[in-house]
Each structure stands twice: as C-alpha cells, then as structure tokens.
Amino acid sequence: MLDSNRLRRLEQMPLWDFALSFYSAPDVEGACLTLQDTLGIDVCELLFHGWLFVHGLEALSVPLAKQRKEREIWQREVTQVLRHLRRHLKPEAQQSASIDTLRKTIQQAELQAERENLQRWQTWAIENPDDEVRLTNCALISNDVERWLQDRLFFAELDKSCLHASGAREDISSAWQTLASRLDRFESPR
Template sequence: MALDSTRFAALQQTPLWDFALTFYSRPGVEPSCLTLQDHAGVDVCELLFHGWLYVHGLEALPEALAAQRQARRDWQAGVTEVLRGLRRDLKHHDAPSETVSTLRERVKQAELLAERENLQRWQWWAWDHEQASTRLKNMPANSHDAGRWLQEHVLLPQGLVLDGYEYKAREALENAFNVLGQQLDPLRRAR
C-alpha cells in the first residue's frame, strides 16, 4: 500500500513540537508519560513521535526506524538525561537557596530545549520527502486501540513486554498506556 499523500501532507502541517505541547497538556498525559519513563525506561520523545504519527494515520516502518531510534537515544542519554539528572539532584540539595533555585530553573529550561531539539530531529526524519515512503506507512484502518498500539510501537522494539513486570508495576504501566490511548483517540484526524 502506497503512502497516503493526504495523510503525509497533514503530518507536514502539524509540527511535532506543537502536537507534543497540546497532547502533553491533556488530562493524565504528563503523569502517564513520567510513569512510563521512570518505570519502564520509555523515551517520552519517541512516545510523542509515535502518537503524532498515530493521529495522522501513519506509522514508522520498523527497519527504517532502528537507526533513527538509536540516534535519538544517544541524544537523550548524552544530553537530555544528563540535564534531567542534574535538575533532580539540585531539587534535593541540602540547603536550597535562591541561587540553587534559579540554577535548577535554568537547567530545567535547558532540559526542555534538549527535548525540543530531539523532537525536531524526529520530525525532520519523518518529513523527509525523498525518504518518506521508505520510512512511513499508512496505519491499517482497523487498528486496535491507541494504548495497545503505543505499547507495540514503543515497548516491543526494545524487547520489553508488560508481562515481564510484577503485577503492581504492570498495572501502573498498562494504566499509563490506556490513559495515553484515550487522550490520543480524540485527537485522531479523520481519514
């Protein structure tokens, strides 16, 4: 099946950063993303990327995605996670002062800029006209719920399955994916 040019054009009209800000502000999305990040090692930027594709009826081809996923993970590990760790360390500083609070706020802004850059790189990868049909495909019309779809596209490529977690953790992760799926479905565009 050829890549639907209407879906691809709609994707190009919605920057990933704008989608991420809108989606992240929806009820329950932020805590769900943080649960998946902190307890399953999910890269929230990649999760947002897949959600962006989902609402446009597209998905990334697994073979093409592998190299990009590694490049984005390298960025996250080398830049974003370093800043996040520093920000969290500053939060628990023994004697918080105005200077430490200001420093923590600036590190938080740098972390946000690092995430924005990462999202822009995901977007550029998807928007590449010459490579689009080798990177993206139409999502089947009969695809199952968005929460399950996200699990398959974010966890399975890492070799993770929810069955590998203890019951309480698995329940929290399933709930997080369900919340994200419920919030993605209203954003889904007509095809």
C-alpha cells in the same frame, strides 16, 4: 502506498505543537512520566508515534530502528544528563534561591533538548533525502491503540523485572490506557 494527503497534513502540524497540546491533556504527563521512569520509555519517541498516529501514519520498523539509535544517543548524552542534574538539585533548590535559579535554568535546557530531539524526529519523518520509505499508512482500529503504542516502542512484552514492585503493573497498564484513550480523542485530521 503512503497517502500524500496524510503526509501533507503531518507537515502542517509540527511535532512540537502536537507534543505541547497532547502532553498538556489531562493525565498524559503523568502517564508519560510513569512509562519513562518505570520502563525507560523515551517520551519524545512516544510523542513522535502519537503524532504519526493522529495523522493516520506509522513508521516502518527497519528505518525506525536506525533513527531510534541516533535519538537514543541524544537522549543519553544530552537530555538524560540534564534531567539527572535537575532532579539531583531539587532538594537543594528548596533551601537555596541560587540553586533554585540554577535548577530552573537546567530545566529550560532540558526542555530545549527535548524540543531539539522532537525536531530531529520530525525532520526524519518528513524529509527523505535517500528516497528511503520511512512511513506507511496506519490501518489501526481505534480499540487497538494501546497495543499499537506498546508494539511501536517494542514493549509488547513488558520487562518482567520492573513489574515486581508493588503496583507497578497497574501503574504501567493505566499509563498505556490513558495515552491510548487520549490519542483516540485527540482532534486529528485522520
């Protein structure tokens, strides 16, 4: 049975506010980018699961899978296109003020695309027009946060092809540990 108090507290802390606060914690940005660039993890979804976790909630796998597909389309067709353009222009931006301005504009658009994606995750979690049960109480022991995060994102078994690169396994493990420890310490209403 879903705890209505947890859901109410979830509504009082917008996902965007959580994302800004959590992402700015020491080493979180680097950990998120490592997982994004090495494993293809959607940082917005990662932040979504962290937001639910600090409120003692988690998404149920079947409705989550449907929403994940919608969010993947957004990420692929909007956010990743902007990210690719921003990264592609980085060398030129160092040589040209006008390209640097363009790159900064693209960076702002990328941030807005991520904000929109997080808003859609939040709306999905809070609004339930079809009376579909989407969330449940999370009965997680804190020392299992790292494994829980990996399982939420279906990465319990890491892709072996990405781990052959020198140091990749350690970088990925360190990133998961960093995120888990920061979530454990996050000021939560649990």
